[in-house]
Amino acid sequence: MPRRHNGATSTPTAEEGPTTMPKLLLLEAMGNTGEYVIDAARDLDVEVVVVTHPDVYEEWYSPTLKHKIEEAGKLAFVDLSDSEGALRRLTGLARAEDVNGVVACWEFLTPLVAQLAAALGLPGNDPTRALSCRNKRIMARAFTEQGIPAPLTLAARTLEEAYQLVDTAGLAYPVVVKPSEQSGSWGVSVVGSDEELATAFATARSHLFQMPHGIPLDAHVIVQEYVGGTEFSIETVVAGGVATPLPPYDKFTTEGAARAEFGHTVPAELDEASVRTLQQAAVAAAHALGITNGIAHTELKLLPDGTTRIIELGARLPGDHIVALMRQARGIDEARIYVQIALGEEPSLAPTADTAAGIRFLTPPRGGVLRSVSGIGDSDAVARSRLTVQPGGHVRAPGDNDSRVGYVILHAGTAAEVNTAAAQVLADVRIEVA
Incomplete structure (x- = not known):
C-alpha cells in the first residue's frame, strides 16, 4: 500500500534491497489520541500494531478509527485486565512482530508500556516508578520524597480513616476528594464539610474497575489540600x-x-x-x-x-x-x-x-435525552464543531467529562481573541434536553 514519509517517497535500488518498515506497538487506540498517533505513524512511514480486546474493538472503536487501523497496520487482541499475563503475552507478540517501539494511548496502560519497553530494551520510562504516573497516592x-511542591495529600480506605487523617493533619475545609486511579475528572469533588466528605468519599470509591477493560484500581480515596x-x-x-x-x-x-x-x-x-x-x-x-x-x-x-x-x-x-x-x-x-x-x-x-487555538466542550444543563444543539454561529474563529452525542441519545448530568455532548475548536491570532470568541460561542449555544 502507498505510504507517506515527510511528504516524499523513495524506491530502494536493487543493490540496497527492500527496506524494512519500522513497527510501533500501540496499546489501546480508543480515544482521540489514538487517531492522532496512527496518523503520525502513517506520515512517518511506520506500521502500527494496535493492541486491544475484541469486545472493546467492536463496541468502542469508531468506523473512522477502524479504517485508519486497516490502512496503517494491523490488530492484535490481548486481555489487558491482568497486567502480569498481558506483559508476558505482549512481550511475545512484540518479539514476533519485531517491533521498534511501544506506546500507550490510554493512560491506564502506561505502567504496562514502561515494563514492556524495559523487557524489550526499547526506549521507555523508568518501570520501577511508572505506577507513580498513574496512581495519585503513590x-x-x-x-x-523528591521535594516537588504539591498539595498536602492523604489516602484512606475507609471514611473513618479519612476523618482521622484530616483531623491529625489539621487539614481545613474545603478539601479535594478524588479516586486514587481515575481520569476525566471522574469522582473529583471539592467539599466543605464532614457531611459532604462522606458523600464524596462514597462516590470516589464506587468504581474500583476501569472499564471497558476491567482493570482493577486502587481502592484508596485521596483527600487533598485545596489549592x-x-x-x-x-x-x-x-x-x-x-x-x-x-x-x-x-x-x-x-x-x-x-x-x-x-x-x-x-x-x-x-x-x-x-x-x-x-x-x-x-x-x-x-x-x-x-x-x-x-x-x-x-x-x-x-x-x-x-x-x-x-x-x-x-x-x-x-x-x-x-x-x-x-x-x-x-x-x-x-x-x-x-x-x-x-x-x-x-x-x-x-x-x-x-497563533492560538482553543476548544470548548458543550455540556447539557441536565441529564436526559438530547433533543438539539443550536446557536454555535459562524464566527471566523470557529474552525470546527462536532456533536459527540446525536439527537435522541442519552446524556449525563453535568459533573465530569463524560457529560459532554460535543465541542467547538477555535483558531485566531492570539489567545485573547480565542477566549473572546469562545465566550461568545458558549453564551449563544442552546442545548435542549428532554
Missing part, C-alpha cells in the same frame, strides 16, 4: 533523559463541588517569568516520576505569589484534542514527537507557527 508520596490560584496544563518532552517543556496552556474548569474541564486555550496568556516558572516545575515533576523517554502531561497551579503546585502528572499525550490545538497554534505535532521518541529517533520541537 504520585503524592514520590513528590514529597487556590490559576490552573494550567503543560507537556514536557523527554528524550534520552533530556527534558524540553512546551508552552503552557489554559485549563478551564467548572466551579462548585464538581470540577469538570470545559475547555483549553493554547498557549496561555502569561508573562515570560510565569511561563518559565511553570515549565521548570513541570520538568522537575517529570524527572521525579521517572519520565526518561516520552511525553509527560502535567496539570499544575500558579499561585498569586508566583509559586506553583503540581496537581498531577500523566505519562501520556494530552486528551481533549490538545494535540490538534498545539499543532494548529504552534506547529508542534505532539503525536509525531511521541512516535519518534518511542522509536529512538530525535524529534523536532521547533515551533513553526505563532
Whole structure:
C-alpha cells in the first residue's frame, strides 16, 4: 500500500534491497489520541500494531478509527485486565512482530508500556516508578520524597480513616476528594464539610474497575489540600533523559463541588517569568516520576505569589484534542514527537507557527435525552464543531467529562481573541434536553 514519509517517497535500488518498515506497538487506540498517533505513524512511514480486546474493538472503536487501523497496520487482541499475563503475552507478540517501539494511548496502560519497553530494551520510562504516573497516592508520596511542591495529600480506605487523617493533619475545609486511579475528572469533588466528605468519599470509591477493560484500581480515596490560584496544563518532552517543556496552556474548569474541564486555550496568556516558572516545575515533576523517554502531561497551579503546585502528572499525550490545538497554534505535532521518541529517533520541537487555538466542550444543563444543539454561529474563529452525542441519545448530568455532548475548536491570532470568541460561542449555544 502507498505510504507517506515527510511528504516524499523513495524506491530502494536493487543493490540496497527492500527496506524494512519500522513497527510501533500501540496499546489501546480508543480515544482521540489514538487517531492522532496512527496518523503520525502513517506520515512517518511506520506500521502500527494496535493492541486491544475484541469486545472493546467492536463496541468502542469508531468506523473512522477502524479504517485508519486497516490502512496503517494491523490488530492484535490481548486481555489487558491482568497486567502480569498481558506483559508476558505482549512481550511475545512484540518479539514476533519485531517491533521498534511501544506506546500507550490510554493512560491506564502506561505502567504496562514502561515494563514492556524495559523487557524489550526499547526506549521507555523508568518501570520501577511508572505506577507513580498513574496512581495519585503513590504520585503524592514520590513528590514529597523528591521535594516537588504539591498539595498536602492523604489516602484512606475507609471514611473513618479519612476523618482521622484530616483531623491529625489539621487539614481545613474545603478539601479535594478524588479516586486514587481515575481520569476525566471522574469522582473529583471539592467539599466543605464532614457531611459532604462522606458523600464524596462514597462516590470516589464506587468504581474500583476501569472499564471497558476491567482493570482493577486502587481502592484508596485521596483527600487533598485545596489549592487556590490559576490552573494550567503543560507537556514536557523527554528524550534520552533530556527534558524540553512546551508552552503552557489554559485549563478551564467548572466551579462548585464538581470540577469538570470545559475547555483549553493554547498557549496561555502569561508573562515570560510565569511561563518559565511553570515549565521548570513541570520538568522537575517529570524527572521525579521517572519520565526518561516520552511525553509527560502535567496539570499544575500558579499561585498569586508566583509559586506553583503540581496537581498531577500523566505519562501520556494530552486528551481533549490538545494535540490538534498545539499543532494548529504552534506547529508542534505532539503525536509525531511521541512516535519518534518511542522509536529512538530525535524529534523536532521547533515551533513553526505563532497563533492560538482553543476548544470548548458543550455540556447539557441536565441529564436526559438530547433533543438539539443550536446557536454555535459562524464566527471566523470557529474552525470546527462536532456533536459527540446525536439527537435522541442519552446524556449525563453535568459533573465530569463524560457529560459532554460535543465541542467547538477555535483558531485566531492570539489567545485573547480565542477566549473572546469562545465566550461568545458558549453564551449563544442552546442545548435542549428532554
